[in-house]
Amino acid sequence: MSDAYLALETGDVVEARARAPGAAQGELVFTTAYTGYEESLTDPSYEAQVLTFAYPLIGNYGVREERFESDRVHPHAVVAREMTDDVAEWLEAEGVPGVDHVDTRDLVTDIRDRGAMKVGVSAGPEASPEEAKAQLESCPHMSDITDIGERVSVDEPVHHAGSGPRVALVDCGAKGSIVDSLTARNADVHVLPYDVSAETVADLDPDVLFISNGPGDPANFEATEALVTHFKGDLPIAGICLGQQVVARAFGGTTEKMTFGHRGVNQPVLDHESGRVVMTTQNHGYTVDEPGDLTVTQVNVNDDTPEGIDSEEYGVLTRQYHPEANPGPHDTLDFFDDVLALAEDRAALTVN
Numbered sequence: 512m513s514d515a516y517l518a519l520e521t522g523d524v525v526e527a528r529a530r531a532p533g534a535a536q537g538e539l540v541f542t543t544a545y546t547g548y549e550e551s552l553t554d555p556s557y558e559a560q561v562l563t564f565a566y567p568l569i570g571n572y573g574v575r576e577e578r579f580e581s582d583r584v585h586p587h588a589v590v591a592r593e594m595t596d597d598v599a600e601w602l603e604a605e606g607v608p609g610v611d612h613v614d615t616r617d618l619v620t621d622i623r624d625r626g627a628m629k630v631g632v633s634a635g636p637e638a639s640p641e642e643a644k645a646q647l648e649s650c651p652h653m654s655d656i657t658d659i660g661e662r663v664s665v666d667e668p669v670h671h672a673g674s675g676p677r678v679a680l681v682d683c684g685a686k687g688s689i690v691d692s693l694t695a696r697n698a699d700v701h702v703l704p705y706d707v708s709a710e711t712v713a714d715l716d717p718d719v720l721f722i723s724n725g726p727g728d729p730a731n732f733e734a735t736e737a738l739v740t741h742f743k744g745d746l747p748i749a750g751i752c753l754g755q756q757v758v759a760r761a762f763g764g765t766t767e768k769m770t771f772g773h774r775g776v777n778q779p780v781l782d783h784e785s786g787r788v789v790m791t792t793q794n795h796g797y798t799v800d801e802p803g804d805l806t807v808t809q810v811n812v813n814d815d816t817p818e819g820i821d822s823e824e825y826g827v828l829t830r831q832y833h834p835e836a837n838p839g840p841h842d843t844l845d846f847f848d849d850v851l852a853l854a855e856d857r858a859a860l861t862v863n
């Protein structure tokens with residue numbers, strides 16, 4: 512007998528096995544990453560989503576805090592073909608429902624055909640299809656979750672002192688590896704709330720304004736977009752994932768929802784200038800449509816969507832993928848060197 516149910520927007524109710532009990536709702540998405548479940552589950556960009564792992568066995572090398580990207584699990588529920596006890600116990604301790612014994616091939620095919628959709632989850636001894644359907648019915652559309660920045664950002668600034676360029680890192684749900692990639696290069700990093708005032712940023716006199724990754728629709732980060740608009744032309748600007756989307760919007764560009772997005776660790780990206788293709792880690796459901804006053808320098812080989820959007824004139828470097836990896840390939844870590852070089856140029860300008 513089943514003790515877990517997933518109610519889908521297709522009208523189907525999928526039966527499953529409860530591994531961590533509870534009821535939840537969210538946007539149903541999948542990742543094809545075959546490793547890195549600890550990093551993915553703690554990536555704040557998965558806030559308000561229900562994450563399905565396409566890879567059939569999740570948890571086979573345990574759960575270690577040193578691999579976490581933040582201090583909690585962000586997906587509102589987790590779906591797998593087979594989940595180990597380590598992962599199930601971790602999810603239960605976090606109060607996040609987890610289910611397995613799902614034919615994830617079918618589920619992923621549904622998501623690919625129909626696009627990311629809402630899902631209601633009911634798992635545990637009290638679970639019922641009715642509870643799953645009620646969760647589905649009250650689930651908001653991702654673009655209507657306007658407090659998403661507040662859910663994941665720091666409340667107060669956090670300073671990681673360093674001897675290198677000063678980075679104002681606007682935390683829209685930043686992965687820990689972005690901070691680590693900057694501090695490993697001696698940057699002086701100020702992690703700031705997503706809605707920090709331009710005055711607070713100006714008082715820090717940063718060398719670069721860096722907009723992090725984050726969950727949900729970039730259109731719901733109006734305060735962050737306004738900050739970029741305020742500093743464009745005066746400060747170098749960098750962005751990762753949601754950061755690229757927010758920066759493009761601030762430069763007059765547009766963003767749109769993708770059908771099912773890119774989530775995995777082997778997304779091929781072509782750099783127009785070098786002609787090189789690199790493998791990248793990705794996790795996004797929105798994309799830049801028009802880049803405004805910026806230039807698309809890199810594209811996804813699979814679907815031609817923008818992966819790098821830059822401007823020499825304005826000193827802008829942004830990436831739709833995750834150069835910090837974790838999980839995934841390290842092919843694009845040099846992005847952080849490029850951003851800090853841009854910041855150092857600014858420091859030189861200030862001195863003159």
Ligand SMILES: NC(=O)CC[C@H](N)C(=O)O
Pocket residue numbers: 556723724725726727728729751752753754794795796797798
């Ligand atoms: N990882 C991210 O920053 C994701 C960006 C945005 N929430 C999207 O889904 O497109």
